[in-house]
Amino acid sequence: MDVELSSNKYLATEQHIKTQIEKGLFHPDDRLPSIRQLSEQLGVSKNTVIRAYQELEATGWVYSVPKSGYRVKAPNTTNWDTPSQPQKVDLLSVTKSVLSPPKGRLKLLAGSAHPNINNPAIRSLYAEIGRHSRLQTQLPGYYQLPPGDEQLVRQLLKITHDLGVPAGSKEIAITHGAQQAISLALRALTKPGDIVAVESPCYFGNLLLLESLGLQALEIPSSVSHGIDIPSLQSALDKWQVKTLLLTPNFTNPTGSRMPLANRELLLEVTGSLPLIEDDVFGSLAFDRPIASLKELDNQDRVIYVNSLSKTLDSRLRIGWLLSGRYQPLVEKYQLCDNMGSSNLMQSAVGQFLTTGKYRSHLSKMKRLYQTNQKQFQSLLIQALDNYPHLKGRYHLSKPEGSFLNWITLPESVDSYAVYQDCLKHKLGILPGTVFGTNDQYRNCLRFTVANIEESKEWKEGIVTLAKLIAKHVH
Structure with a gap:
């Protein structure tokens, strides 16, 4: 494969790694070639290899291990490659149940996609x-x-x-x-x-x-x-x-x-x-x-x-x-x-x-706030999840470049609706992946929002509890 001839080198590098995984040259949890090795092998810059690995991590193909490079991530049911059959949609009953207002005050307001209005x-x-x-x-x-x-x-x-x-x-x-x-x-x-x-x-x-x-x-x-x-x-x-x-x-x-x-x-x-x-x-x-x-x-x-x-x-x-x-x-x-x-x-x-x-200045403030909230939420959640050895390296958390949305993909055995119900009992607001598809193909995913995250003890405790409940459903 002549990567240098590609009009987009990092995409070609990304595809090269994917192909090797698909051919079975690397199996789940196998260590992949280092950035230096791949750079020399394909004749591309280290930055190109870094970006390729970052994209593969974002799409659930690999995961990073501090000071140890990248490893192959186990596949999950959400990585499907072909469109489904056209479907008549029937989501009303489950959607009404997850959108019903919670009883009492939530400790973690990360379910509904409403902006921050406290300004x-x-x-x-x-x-x-x-x-x-x-x-x-x-x-x-x-x-x-x-x-x-x-x-x-x-x-x-x-x-x-x-x-x-x-x-x-x-x-x-x-x-x-x-x-x-x-x-x-x-x-x-x-x-x-x-x-x-x-x-x-x-x-x-x-x-x-x-x-x-x-x-x-x-x-x-x-x-x-x-x-x-x-x-x-x-x-x-x-x-x-x-x-x-x-x-x-x-x-x-x-x-x-x-x-x-x-x-x-x-x-x-x-x-x-x-x-x-x-x-x-x-x-x-x-x-x-x-x-x-x-x-x-x-x-x-x-x-x-x-x-x-x-x-x-x-x-x-x-x-x-x-x-x-x-x-x-x-x-x-x-x-x-x-x-x-x-x-x-x-x-x-x-x-x-x-x-x-006032709208323009408000927008600038909100973008800074949401960017800060994204980093804080992700850091706290990853830290809390990684406290459970059976979870570490088995999930993928999205890293949006804007908005206040977050999406996590968990091992395929996880029932996100059961996680969601457990979270409600603990006054934690999240949304199960089941409502975002017609074929239940996102049952092992959850959506969070960070618009209303706060620097408070209650919020931090809520994230720790969230990680505990997720870990409970991972086998």
Whole structure:
């Protein structure tokens, strides 16, 4: 294998290691060649080998041992290479059970994906909402028709522009959260019985939405480092009559994965003229420079772009928006049929708040907070898990480059729903992997969120208890 001829050396190096593992040259827990050895063998730099090993660790192929290099990780059931059959979705019962409000105060608030609201900007926001509420009796009654409040439209277009997606006021529609925006996009592109490709694991809200619209979910494997697997997607498109692809390139829920720029460009190439729905609700929470969105890269006007303020300000606002391009007339038609208008009060108040400039400084603070919280949570959890010899080296914790999501893959014998139930008894909030797929393929995974982590004794004790309960279910 001539790695130097590869246009992306670290990907070629990564594939070389994968191939050796797949051929059985290395078995679980075998020590892999050192960084120096592989660098000399393949004629690449040490940094290239380091990155290849880091990517393989992120995707569950290898694990690192301090001062001892990298070893082969035992396979688990979540590393599947081909798309499943299209599935009718039936997640309502289990999802309702895990979303029901807990009884009493939680010691570890790491289950729900709500942002941190304990900060001055949110208090200022609700003061603005209060002021607008008092003004309502002085204003004539009317329906807030699409695209929405003019001032809020202008402010949301500025936010979108900051993310590299320029758009005009005739291309946007303000919605009741991102979920309604995705629903409108799906209705504009599909009819009941159609197949929709989704990355897997997939946010359970999107799976429920497909179920409610009578659509079939075709789950495409994705990794915690690269997002959706392009060869698997291409295979699915060759085999099935897919009507659209719904995905989150920036910090997908639940894994927090971010798709590299090269993969985004390749995805647009292999999908041809297929309409795409891009959910970018976490896009503003990158810890480093943002990567160009699919909408920004699209030159065929086939990407419907969805965003909201639910992850950056407060999920209770229920303010989302979509840029639907040539599908805008259909989107507005369905929106009018659904609502005959949106909340005048909330839109006008949030629009006014966004003019103050407080949102941008708030966003900077939140990104720093979430980055700190990610590092702190991961450090504490790894330390607690590694106290159990039968667990060490047998799990993989994602390392998102943005957002407040975390995803852990445990040995395949673990029942995450049983872990979840145990955690509830101890007032610990987490989510089981069972709700993020249609075939129960993530039963050995858990999702955590770190938006509301605190530097407190209770939180640290909660993480120690969490590790203890996980260890109890690992055999």
